[in-house]
Amino acid sequence: MDCKDLKRVTIFAGHYGSGKTNIAINYALKIKDSGEEVDIADLDIVNPYFRTKDAETLLAEKGIRLVSSVMANTNVDTPALPAEAYSVVHDKSKHAVIDVGGDDRGALALGRYVPYLAEEDNYEMLFVINKYRFLTGSPEETIEVMREIEFAAGVRFTGVVNNSNVGDDTSEEDVLDSLDYAESVASLAGIPLRFTTVRENLYENLKTKINGLMPIKICVRQSF
Amino acid sequence: MSDKKLMKGNEAMAEAAIMAGCRHYFGYPITPQTEVAAYMSKRLPKIDGGVFLQAESEVAAINMVIGVASTGKRVMTSSSSPGISLKSEGISYLAGCDLPALVVNVQRGGPGLGGIQPSQSDYFQATRGGGHGDFHMIVLAPNSVNEMVNLTVKGFDLADKYRMTTMILADGTLGQMMEPVSFDSIPKSETVEKPWALTGTKEERKPNIVNSLALNPEHLENWNLERYERYAKVEENEVMYESYRMEDAEYCIVAFGVASRVSQNAIDAAREKGIKVGMIRPITVWPFPKKVLFEAADTVKEFICVELNMGQMIEDVELAIKCKKPVHSCTRTGGMIPSPEFILDKICEVAKNGGSN
Incomplete structure (x- = not known):
């Protein structure tokens, strides 16, 4: 991944539980490793658990600024976003990764930033998909979820990220079997399949078989 | 090719309920169980005979459950701790009417409004009946997403068999966590005759009455004694560990x-x-x-x-x-x-x- 060609802002949205948060964190880490400055914004107002904030320490160590609700992980389910979140759209000197909450309900929160993103016109909005999730099992169902998100957010996706997995049980075959599905989604949507993601343990064997494969370190999960 | 799906506990219980033949869901959003309702809102309208309704309150939702349960159909509601307290009047009425239903409690920290993180502090409430009067619910406590699926199906079967409310006593972690689930191995749900159900007499039988009012104390005592004979059978036959x-x-x-x-x-x-x-x-x-x-x-x-x-x-x-x-x-x-x-x-x-x- 050559970060010089990246758009300044990368937005990850999708069906909830599709893996957006872990991908967003890994993506931000990758941008940082390439020598670029990057902020990450957690706009998730839907999911109370397993959030970007769980990776706060890791991000801080790497020098990546995390913008999230002051309420996140504090037991208060007030779906409010901090004023600070505007800084990632206004500060054009740095890259920004935006982690949007699941489904159309989560994507609603993105809407207020869309006019600024559209004006700057230097963003990529990626649709994260997982074939092994209910309600996104077929390309047609997945497109339905995608259109709902676009409608709620007021912005169109520009690419697809295939994160098809069944958690710890994921096999190489599971990933390979998802490629046709991911291509179908991208083709129905009329946008490119940007990359496929896999857990680090599957990366070595699959990297020669899948174009643009990105290894993912799981940063946000339960420990039992 | 994997036959497994990656699901949140909340979604898995909803899908399992549909597989168990539940076509009626009434609920009201509350963290951390909202995905049960959200999932039902997407799935049930697409299924023949499926009814999803977001009620105006938890109290309304549980009373809708009573209505559907009276007709002998499988019906479900879900909530989290404060919402279960609101439903507890209706849960007592379900017991008083001897109606089968499935109630899910994805517990959060209390008392009062408490917090949204996981808890098991509704144990007393769940195991001591969960409302006023002499009664029990069957209370199932899963510890994985797969078990949430199996116990949801089992919960409907037990509810029908004993004409009781079954509660799935989960918590925020189980509701929110994602695990691979296989729906191929779930036990087939049993069907039970419900001659007591309000299905219309078609002028072929006497009307059935579903009611929890018993002003005659002798009648009410006998009714409670009969109910506790059923509870004794549950204690004898249905213990799982x-x-x-x-x-x-x-x-x-x-x-x-x-x-x-x-x-x-x-x-x-x-x-x-x-x-x-x-x-x-x-x-x-x-x-x-x-x-x-x-x-x-x-x-x-x-x-x-x-x-x-x-x-x-x-x-x-x-x-x-x-x-x-x-x-x-x-x-x-x-x-x-x-x-x-x-x-x-x-x-x-x-x-x-x-x-x-």
Whole structure:
């Protein structure tokens, strides 16, 4: 991944539980490793658990600024976003990764930033998909979820990220079997399949078989 | 090709309910169970005969459950702790009417509005009936997403069989966590005749009446006695539990739901230190697995009850073993989850002082 060609802002949205948060964190880490400055914004107002904030320490160590609700992980389910979140759209000197909450309900929160993103016109909005999730099992169902998100957010996706997995049980075959599905989604949507993601343990064997494969370190999960 | 799906516990219970033949869901959003309602809102309208309705309140939702249950159809509602308190009047009416229904409680920290993080502090409320009057619910306590699926199906079967409300007593962690689920291996749901249901007489039989009002005290006493005969059958036939490394155990952890998952890690770590500890995990918390615990009290030295509350199930453990052996409490509360190390410390402390009796 050559970060010089990246758009300044990368937005990850999708069906909830599709893996957006872990991908967003890994993506931000990758941008940082390439020598670029990057902020990450957690706009998730839907999911109370397993959030970007769980990776706060890791991000801080790497020098990546995390913008999230002051309420996140504090037991208060007030779906409010901090004023600070505007800084990632206004500060054009740095890259920004935006982690949007699941489904159309989560994507609603993105809407207020869309006019600024559209004006700057230097963003990529990626649709994260997982074939092994209910309600996104077929390309047609997945497109339905995608259109709902676009409608709620007021912005169109520009690419697809295939994160098809069944958690710890994921096999190489599971990933390979998802490629046709991911291509179908991208083709129905009329946008490119940007990359496929896999857990680090599957990366070595699959990297020669899948174009643009990105290894993912799981940063946000339960420990039992 | 994998036949598995990656699902949140909340979604998995909703899908399992549909597979068990439930076509009616009434609910009201509350964290951390909202995905049950959200999932039903997407799935049920696409299914023949499916009805999803977001009620104006928890009280309305449970009364809609009473209505559908009266017709003999499988029906479900779900909520989290404060919402279950609101539903508790209706839950008592379900018991008073002898109606089968499935109620899911994805617990969060309390009392009052409390917090949104996981808890098991509704144990008393769930196992002591969950409303006013003499009654019980069957209370199932899963500890994985797969088990949430199986117990949802089983819960509907038990509700129909005994004309009782079944509660799935989950918690925020189980509701929110994602695990691979296979729906191929779920037990086939049993169908039960419901001659009592309000299905219309078609002028072929006398009208059925579903009601919980009994102004004649003799009548009400007999009704309660009959109900408790059914409860005795449930206690005799439907107890479920799982034993873990109990063969040679000197210390026995008792834990259900998410607490049992953390405990399992702590047990494995303690075994590496040479401490012989095992676990009895109640899967039904009502009926409570009294017999296996009573028998275990003859072989183990001490018990440790691990819970996400101030110590509630510990009372049932002490009653079950008739205080034959000491029972220690190991708890976190308010939405905090004990770490495996926290439980391991307790095991080590008890083992160090152990054998003193």
